[in-house]
Amino acid sequence: MLLDATAPRTRRAILAAALGAAAATVASALGRPLPVTAANGDYVRVGDSFTGSGPTTLTNTVTDPGSILVADAIRGVSTIGSGVYGRSTSNNGVYGRSTSGCGVLGVSSASAGVTGTSTDSLGIIGATQNGTKGGILGMSIGDGTGLAGHTYSGSPGGEIPDAPAKTGVYGAAHQAGGVGGYFTCASDGTALKVVGKATFDRAGRLKIAAGRSEAIKTLAGVTTSSVVVATMQTHRTGNYVAAVVPHAGYFTIHLGKALTANTYVSYFVLN
Numbered sequence: 001m002l003l004d005a006t007a008p009r010t011r012r013a014i015l016a017a018a019l020g021a022a023a024a025t026v027a028s029a030l031g032r033p034l035p036v037t038a039a040n041g042d043y044v045r046v047g048d049s050f051t052g053s054g055p056t057t058l059t060n061t062v063t064d065p066g067s068i069l070v071a072d073a074i075r076g077v078s079t080i081g082s083g084v085y086g087r088s089t090s091n092n093g094v095y096g097r098s099t100s101g102c103g104v105l106g107v108s109s110a111s112a113g114v115t116g117t118s119t120d121s122l123g124i125i126g127a128t129q130n131g132t133k134g135g136i137l138g139m140s141i142g143d144g145t146g147l148a149g150h151t152y153s154g155s156p157g158g159e160i161p162d163a164p165a166k167t168g169v170y171g172a173a174h175q176a177g178g179v180g181g182y183f184t185c186a187s188d189g190t191a192l193k194v195v196g197k198a199t200f201d202r203a204g205r206l207k208i209a210a211g212r213s214e215a216i217k218t219l220a221g222v223t224t225s226s227v228v229v230a231t232m233q234t235h236r237t238g239n240y241v242a243a244v245v246p247h248a249g250y251f252t253i254h255l256g257k258a259l260t261a262n263t264y265v266s267y268f269v270l271n
Helices: 011-030 065-070
Strands: 145-151 167-173 203-208 214-218 228-232 241-247 250-255 263-269
Touching: 203 214, 203 250, 228 241, 228 250, 250 263
Parallel strands: 145 167
Antiparallel strands: 203 263, 214 250, 228 263, 241 250
């Protein structure tokens, strides 16, 4: 039997059609991701960017100490880039705070655990409140370097040089006039305290042959304003270091009189 397309539809037919359309819409929505927007309260979808006017907080309520591997609130994993990247135009790029553990913990099996770089300020700032572990803690498991600091006039332009093995803290300035390590304190404090041996590459011993009353030591960086200290390391009755005169690139140690036998004299260049 042929149907008349122009015949009026009954109320029951209209309701059935509307319900069918609504069910199809719901099924379609459940079968695909929600649309991406950039407003507060929206869902976060992988691979998209979002902007909000307040912080986003993720809390993990795991408290079982045996489940530490699943207790992280946020994990970032990348095969070639940064696992977690933080950026700010006027404040900290990444801020970490803990009441019992490390504020920020970085671990690497082949490179630096934590790297901080700045173009006009400090690369890394660490602070502790009444703590005894230090604002910044650097540890090396094995024969590496616990904490290394480098400064350059511009971009390093390649691999950062390796630090000495078995070294707790290493500082290096790779530009003219730079300072590898700078320490300061209040007028009644101590800027540098060394417990144990100290080694200086601008200190050493000279052998002055018998019959001579002076010795010349060539050393790069010495100027006419350098402070050089020298003392005799071999006892020679009646003889002594009369003066140490610095020159450009060397200094001269003058004795009180000519030696009667070979004698050792030690020196220390302070600047």
